[in-house]
Amino acid sequence: GKGLGGIGDDSAFTVLKKAGRRGLCGTVLIHKVAGALAEAGVGLEEIAKQVNVVTKAMGTLGVSLSSCSVPGSKPTFELSADEVELGLGIHGEAGVRRIKMATADEIVKLMLDHMTNTTNASHVPVQPGSSVVMMVNNLGGLSFLELGIIADATVRSLEGRGVKIARALVGTFMSALEMPGISLTLLLVDEPLLKLIDAETTAAAWPNVAAVSITGRKRSRVAPAEPQEAPDSTKTFP
Template sequence: MTSKKLVNSVAGCADDALAGLVACNPNLQLLQGHRVALRSDLDSLKGQVALLSGGGSGHEPAHAGFIGKGMLTGVVAGAVFTSPAAGSILAAIRAVAQAGTAGTLLIVKNYTGDRLNFGLAREQARAEGIPVEMVVVGDDSAFTVPKKAGRRGLCGTVLIHKVAGALAEAGAGLEEITDRVSEVAKAMGTLGVSLSSCSVPGSKPTFELSADEVELGLGIHGEAGVHRIKMATADEIVALMLDHMTSSSNVSHVPVQSGSSVVLMVNNLGGLSFLELGIIADAAVRSLEGRGVKIARALVGTFMSALEMPGISLTLLLVDEPLLKLIDAETTASAWPNVAKVLVTGRKRCRAAPAKPLEAPDSTAAGGAASKQVVLVLERVCATLLGLEEHLNALDRAAGDGDCGTTHSCAARAIQGWLKEGPPPASPAQLLSRLSLLLLEKMGGSSGA
């Protein structure tokens, strides 16, 4: 079955999406007759190296979200998951050359169509006397044995946009930027995992996954990964991803080990909830720090998506202080996050809770016959509530948001835990007072209050 999409037409969706971004961002302009977005202050870049990137649409906010001072000069967008035409790439190169820039660097993800079209445009531009260089980024850490086409270009490409942009803004020359980012690209790895596929507008899903499977090591066009694994907890999946990415037996691994300093990117492939993204980010930080890896910066969000694919990719980039300065350099690109320019690892993440006021002593001795009776009653109440969890949720789905049973189970588990800590107060007033505070703190929802 073809999936539903909010578009005007399948044929025009890439044009409309780019037009929408430009319409809402005064710092961008479209190049007439082409699916190309450029900085609107192009004429202020005289003598500076221009940076062009691009590829298929459907990876938003990549690539146009990364246009701005300190990042890309412009991008060339293809149709959904399709390389842009060489003619449009050449038009973009000519446009930035005519603005007086000191040469152009093309930043290309390692896909055959992109390499061919950007490569052809580069040769034509060079024939016209325009200095053009090209860097091909292949940061995929999925394949354990060499592939003919090499490693695919994934979310790590965004970090290359950032590093190149900071160098260009600082006045570095074309050759220097090309050499520097080529080196940086080698010290990076990305791995994706998906819960299900995505679908190109007007088409069916690109692949099928059963309810208990996830796809490991897939690309950003819905192409298959290296293998399917059973559904597991976020902690287990993240540990598996990091094992795969850093294993020296994997030909495409990133050489991260204990003592390494990294930039971590947790990238939403388009359809994952922010709730899950936070859980994955927490798992990644704990897992890396548990391996002795220092996290210098952490970027969490949507950087390079695959339409509505519910999945994530993790990127690790090995960094030193000079490289961190480039990552930290200012940019006006709308999709680059406001990252704290301090180390993530070694920060104190918790503040002590305020001390509670002292309670009045229990007027009647705890642990007596009355107290034992209370424990039996509370145990029965808790067991009953836990047994009714799904029934109460079903009733609440008909009347509300379907969480009533879950909320009451939460309360039951909190009371069971509290009873394990010691006998409850025998005084009914103190018993009810303690229970009310427990439910306020642990139960949540309107029922708890």
Template sequence: MTSNSTKKFINLPEKCVDDALEGFVQSHNNVMLVENHRVVVRQDVANLSKAGKVTLLGGGGAGHEPAFAGFVGVGMLTAAISGAVFASPPPSSILAALRAISSPAGMLMIVLNYTGDRLNFGIAAERAKAEGMRVDMLFVGDDCALTSGDKSAGRRGLCGMILAQKMAGALAEMGKSLEEVKATVTAAVKNMGTIGLSLSPCSVPGHGPTFTIGEDEMELGLGIHGEAGVRRMKLLPAAETVSVMLDHMLDQKSATCFPLKSGDAVALAVNNLGGTSVLELNIVTMEALRYLEKKGAAVEQVYAGSLITSLEMAGFSLTLLLLDDVRRSCLNQVTEAPAWPHVFWNVPRNNNLPKLREPQSIAAAQTAEQSNAKLTPDGRDALQRAVRSACEALIARHDHLNALDEGCGDGDCGSTITRGAKGVRLLEGGSSTMSL
């Protein structure tokens, strides 16, 4: 697949993560960097320790922005650590992060379920315990693409991580114990599922695309680093794409299926993998809501936007979380984390979406009637034939008009005129008399 994904606004590939973190901290006045480490920490961290609250550390490789630094703030993470692009941070930096957020109430590291992260965060946890710190780990594996847990490291961590961090942050803010925070969020992760899909690869700075894919293909179930999915298939319209994804996710024959039943209350996260336009993401959100409505699910909250990306990959993921009173309350708690999205709460059922019919101007209607009244039947027929012929001529020259427009504009003149001509034809077909 032809791609410009290797073109990036960076200085040097080896400095891009440090430069990005410095830019983030300089543009957000509630966080600071730990010297000599890629660690972003809340500026009020000392107050948390004094208040006896659990502190939270999230992180992983860079390239998933706004994760994880974007979710540092009151009500979410206390600190976030970054490795190189798509690489787990080293244990020495993770340990430095734990020292920066040390609290007598304990620290919880929320970690994506990848081998490198499990190893490095685990080593850092053991070293922290040896220094007398109280620390625990919670692994998030929410991938529903794999049909079996055999011959794998388990479910991969995907966008569900962000919902887990939000719930943990709310619980920690409430003053819950380390054990309570971990147990509550662990139970939530077991009732969570995600599936992703991509149209194109991304590229790590300084390197080429992470994989190749045909212009007319898309890949179902890939990971956030470009790991292989479950299958390639031909490009489909948005509605069919969403159906394929959620059908796979809800397949009860799969060991990793999401256990959705009619009447279940759920939260939905529609995550941009980095290169999907807002226009497309809104369409996908609409189709996901329609699908879940047909399944009898009560979608109470919708989170749509860039949550955990894969650099500039053109694709998206869908995450579902079964809600109960505790999870609902945690998700609804206010947070100051800058990347937490605006939330649509208590989404109306699809068939009750409010619509406003545009009223026709009385004067315009009277003018149309007067115009038609002045024409004889033969005159109206002749006018309709002329308009019809003009519309057909414009539609036939769609490509030629676009080509002309490319020389001085954005190349859509033919497309715009064609839409108008087709609209006139529909108007003619819907009435025995065209109102002009």
């Protein structure tokens, strides 16, 4: 469905359908921006205007190992053990493409290729030099470890494309019951928009994200060398 003010951030469809783009996890970022503007005293009409501009600079794509189980209904689609559904909806709708199981790096690359493909009518206009807010969203059935693996793969893939990751949000923001999958959201940002994302909020579910860029930060450390054992003075040698 559509989010606030008819917001749609779905980047799955190569040709726009009559109903337009679906509202997915990017809606959460729109709510944050709209709330920050309202808190700053901006009027409703101006908020709607700014939010619509922001939406055009954002895209989301989901991938899952299976559908979710909507109460009282059978799964809307079924996958083989070696298949993954790309571009599915948060209500269990089938996606736009079915692919074979692959590594996290390969799946993330495929997702980003699809999201940024300029021939895709619902693509997000990310290119080398762009600065983005990256959101890795748990669709319901993944562990923090699995989310971390996907987030790491996404950071490396984006940076490999020359994209700067201004902020990274990883967690459960818009789930689809127990669906074992994730969605990736990319939002193009400049400094004024980033200030709205960083604005303080009392919303309990909003993560306490450090207001620092991910790109350029050292994300790994060399393990400390194990200390050498002190010689045992009680030992005797022949």
